[in-house]
Amino acid sequence: MALLEVRDLSVSFARKGEPTVTAVDGISFDVQPGRTVGLVGESGCGKSVTSLAIMGLLPRRGTEVSGSVLFEGTDLLGLSQRDIEQRRGRDLGMVFQDPLSSLNPVVPIGLQVAEVIERHRGVPRRAAMSQARELLDRVGIPDPDRRLKEYSHQLSGGMRQRALIAMALACRPRLLIADEPTTALDVTIQAQILDLLTTLVADTGTALIMITHDLGVVAGMCDEVNVLYAGRVVERAERHELFAAPRHPYTAGLMASVPRLDSSGEQRLSPISGSVADNIPWEQGCAFCPRCSNALQLCGQATPEVEHTGDGRLLRCHNPVGEATPISVEGP
């Protein structure tokens, strides 16, 4: 059984005097225990909203959530406020994008880590503090005894994210959601943090949902990838298969717009034309169609349905790459 089954998850925001925004539009995906699953897509495609919905962290008012999020068979969306609160940090962990603003500025790091341990393990403060020390050590924070007493502004960006990872993994959750955990960090630190995540996740057998817009991150660590566009999954495949042969023109476009170190000779980067502002509503056709190099007339008239393409892959496209008009994309 899958650890997490997200079924038809939709989230819309309704504000007084503003049109309803549907940020997530019927997303389904599974996460198997211990696997790393990527959610990839451009800014605004609903990645963060999806993760917040799974965690039950969306504001209650003005938010409409439908579908189901089964965690080991229990629908998280149906849980009471108290029950979901108990699961957060214990069964489900989350790491956010900006490590500086994600830490409480007036509470020492050690106490913030210990608070989580106290909360979920029910151990007294002293024991929690010594566990916190071990944790900081394990996530590679040098001189943990000193760092325990320090405040977030006294740490470097990389160390802050390490501390947040320590908190998220303090109670060995079975699922960790990392929402662009390296976007706010220096390039040199990014690799270290991703390394740390990969190691910890492998050591503890934690399943990981890796949210990113960076295909490099996906290529480095995900077992399976879901490509999101305008609140829907447009393609899903195992990592190797996806990189070997992207089928959705959007996926292909994303890959073509990433600079590659192993590309031989000169290869022009070709960013996807247009922006999300050009999208058409999914009800009218394919949201990506105005920006798509493969668009047919049909694409603007009929909504493409999800197809299971035999090899365990999933695709939502009328005219996939590599069928009628193949575009050559090199595999890794």
Place this chain on the structure above:
Amino acid sequence: MLPSTQRKQRIDELAETGPGPDAGVSLAASAWRRLRRNPVFLVGASIIGAFVLLALSSPLLAQHDPALRLLEDQVSRAQNEIPPPQPGFPLGGDQYGRPFLSRLLLGSQQTLLVAVMATVIGLGGGLTLGILAGAFGGWVDTLVMRVVDVMLSVPSLLLAVSIGALFAQQTQFTVILAVAIVQVPIFGRLLRGSMLAQRASDHVLAARALGVKERSVVFRHMLPNALGPVVVQSTLSLAVAIIDAAALSFLGLGSGDTSVPEWGQMLGSAQNFFDSHPQLAFWPAGCIILVALGFTLVGESLRDALDPKNRR
């Protein structure tokens, strides 16, 4: 007196001067660094320091019992005479022949007491309302804020006078209460604003994502980070409390018991002698103005120092 909408705006602006992304200890540290070099702060702090020192040491400094009519024989109602300065009584006596300097010195105690008590009570009430509104949101918030806004729409002195007049008999305590109640909506609105800002902050979301209990989220993660503007307002409120208390006394709503001197009340009871003996009003009024100025200077410089826009 500021119109009420302007006052609300001011409060809300103040709420926004709350901690930025790198707030907390770093904020306090850098604020202190800038404060130390700010002459406005230094002047204000010196005045407050002197005032507090005076209040604490006045029982030693005052040479006479302030309630005793030691110079009563020199008072003449008919000729409108009060005791002039003389050996042992550098400022002479008041209209009852009581030692004026001793009264002035000891008056600092009561004035400090009124200011601190009124601010503490106002702060307590305001914090309660602000926490309720900011932590729960929803209808609690709406209800609390309606009450607060109604109170804010009445000019503060008028409100204090109305509350003071409600009591059958005025004592020092009723003065404190009247002044304190006026402070409640200001602190309430202020704290609610910065609590709401905290509610939407990343670190509160991160704490929730770790399953931190709601109570702990409010008291450990939201409240300490929301207090910055409240600290500033408390300092300003001390000044306002002193002035409001003086105004109440002046309007005859002060404590009826004049054996314990208080500056506002001394000023109030000097009204009939403005023409003939202006010194009776001059000294307490001067003290009140100076002390209120001290608190205002410190409050304003604190606000500048805590304002993230001014950070370097």
